[in-house]
Amino acid sequence: MTDVLIVGGGPVGLTARALLARWGVRTLLVEKREKLSPFPRSRLVNVRSMEIFRQLGIADTVRSRAFAPRFGRIRFRDTLFGPDFGTAAMTGVHAPIPDSPEFGVVTSQDRLEPTLLAAADDPMVFGAELTGLSISDDGVTAVVGDQTIHARYLLATDGAKSTVRSLLSIGTDGPGALSDMTTVVFDADLSEWSAAEPAGVYATAHGMFLPVYPEGGWAWISPSTSDTDWESLVSQAIGSPVAIKVQRVQQWTITAFVASSFRVGPVFLAGDAAHTVPGAGGLGMNTGLAGVHNLCWKLAASLQGWASGSLLDSYQSERLPVAQITLRQAVANSRLMESAAASRRAQLLAGTPPDDVELPWSQQYFDQLGLVLGVAYGSTVEPGTDYVPTPLPGHRMPHLRLPDGRSTLDALGEWFTVFTPSPDAWQSPAPWPVRIQQVTAWDLGPQDALLVRPDGYIAARLTTPGTWPTPLPT
Missing domain, CATH: 3.40.30.120 (Glutaredoxin)
Known part of the structure; x- marks a missing residue:
């Protein structure tokens, strides 16, 4: 029997494993994939998440593998090779802020996860899918592959299509699926057009371009299409004939919801299993990291006998309202970006110059320190843009x-x-x-x-x- 069974080995599950290890809590993490994800996926580690990593002693490692602060910026262009018609710094990423000893970084999820995996020695099993779950007075019994695992608590960090959430018949609230997207990871020499004007995100009228690693590699993210000639599609969005080599393609769906409950007895939901938000503004993964930071010390307190059961109840009462606020902000961010891109495409067809472009300016998109650092548990007042x-x-x-x-x-x-x-x-x-x-x-x-x-x-x-x-x- 283990203290906590963690189901799902993304950034949130791996961070929970590291946090619980610091408390001396025995964990077993099971992940249905055969290995860590090879896709960039989440890209922004905000200042609050870096504070959590600082507490774990890994902030310097995360930073050393990330982009330099000058990449903490978004640039708006017609094509990747076109000039900026707008730009905004990512607050708390592009430069230090006075309200924290840390600042956020732009890094790819597949660079972050190995650092999180190495932050604890507790066992992690790949290729192990949970298929059954029962709850009793002394904890949970889970069927994982051909094994039966007993644990005092179960933490589900198994993503937007959470098996645990489904087995427990926990509903969701929110708009649900928003749009189908495609990520194309490719190699190309784009330094001539990007080196002097670095950014973590280049938002164009034909999709978003993201530098993947400091040493090279790119990703193009765009609404899915029936056309699968990825080389031609990416070249068209770049805006100039450049030799590209497609490495990987992933098709996925932007979803937006919050689970109706974060807890059923000894089972807790966290990360995308509890709340899935659009990636615009970089709120999704970071909200999940803050959630397990809230929960893990409470699990340790319960296991070590120095807190009452009401302390565990506070996980849902504190974090579910935060998830609902975050969902509203992330959906608003996503709609701002979609509206800006659609408007500019229409202007291009009409021959309108970029001077007349209305941008989803940073006050709404990246100036979010009020939400990142200013959430107050037990308060009915939603945080504003600024942090006080x-x-x-x-x-x-x-x-x-x-x-x-x-x-x-x-x-x-x-x-x-x-x-x-x-x-x-x-x-x-x-x-x-x-x-x-x-x-x-x-x-x-x-x-x-x-x-x-x-x-x-x-x-x-x-x-x-x-x-x-x-x-x-x-």
């Missing part, structure tokens, strides 16, 4: 520099952190793992303290040293 640091319960703890140069986020780990001006006053034993960090900030009184969860969210503001809140506040 707030040292109140339910909010992400603000980043400040400590006297030794570390960030306040660096004081977090597999424990609760008490931030206080008076460390000696808070030395009494707590009912859960605690470390004390001296800080003079946030209008804390001489013996006041902020109790911060392992995922960096403020659990409570404390005013009486030696008195710990029970039950553990969420």
